Amino acid sequence: MVPTTRCGFLILIVALVEVNGECPDGFIKHNTSCYDIPHVKADWSQATVVCNELNGHLLELDDAAEESFVHGFLSLHWKAYNPPEFWIAGNDILVEGTWEWASGKPVTYSNWDDGEPNNGGNDDNNEHCMEMSQRDQWKWHDQECEEDRYFVCEVPVTDAIGGFAPIG
Ligand SMILES: [Ca+2]
Ligand SMILES: [Ca+2]
Numbered sequence: 001m002v003p004t005t006r007c008g009f010l011i012l013i014v015a016l017v018e019v020n021g022e023c024p025d026g027f028i029k030h031n032t033s034c035y036d037i038p039h040v041k042a043d044w045s046q047a048t049v050v051c052n053e054l055n056g057h058l059l060e061l062d063d064a065a066e067e068s069f070v071h072g073f074l075s076l077h078w079k080a081y082n083p084p085e086f087w088i089a090g091n092d093i094l095v096e097g098t099w100e101w102a103s104g105k106p107v108t109y110s111n112w113d114d115g116e117p118n119n120g121g122n123d124d125n126n127e128h129c130m131e132m133s134q135r136d137q138w139k140w141h142d143q144e145c146e147e148d149r150y151f152v153c154e155v156p157v158t159d160a161i162g163g164f165a166p167i168g
Pocket of ligand 1: 092096097119126127128129142
């Protein structure tokens with residue numbers, strides 16, 4: 001009896017992982033990442049902490065193909081967020097004008113809106129965090145990191161499946 005029960009338990013675990021599609025609950029999978037927009041606003045640095053706690057990071061856009069997927073994802077879901085303005089991982093906190101992702105990787109691909117990043121203009125000089133908003137057709141803007149916004153989290157699939165992977 002005991003071996004049979006144990007085998008059934010393992011099958012149940014595998015089934016649950018398959019239902020989740022290798023992503024945490026609520027996340028959408030695309031290539032090697034899972035994406036979600038938590039229903040909570042936070043300043044940029046708090047947003048990085050929330051995504052880290054989900055075993056991921058704020059959204060990093062590596063290329064146009066990934067951004068194209070994200071545009072589709074946002075187009076489906078933005079109406080549930082008011083206002084539809086979202087932090088992603090880009091920032092120039094360390095060195096003004098040198099943009100990197102929160103992980104420290106340099107920003108190599110870019111999709112800035114016209115006139116951006118402008119660091120807030122001459123009166124301000126205080127915009128160091130990257131935002132995508134529906135108003136700007138998802139083109140990138142720099143904004144003040146202390147402002148509260150929704151944000152997009154990205155969780156690598158390999159991290160998301162964690163210890164369950166060897167069972168399959
Ligand atoms: Ca700046
Ligand atoms: Ca700006």
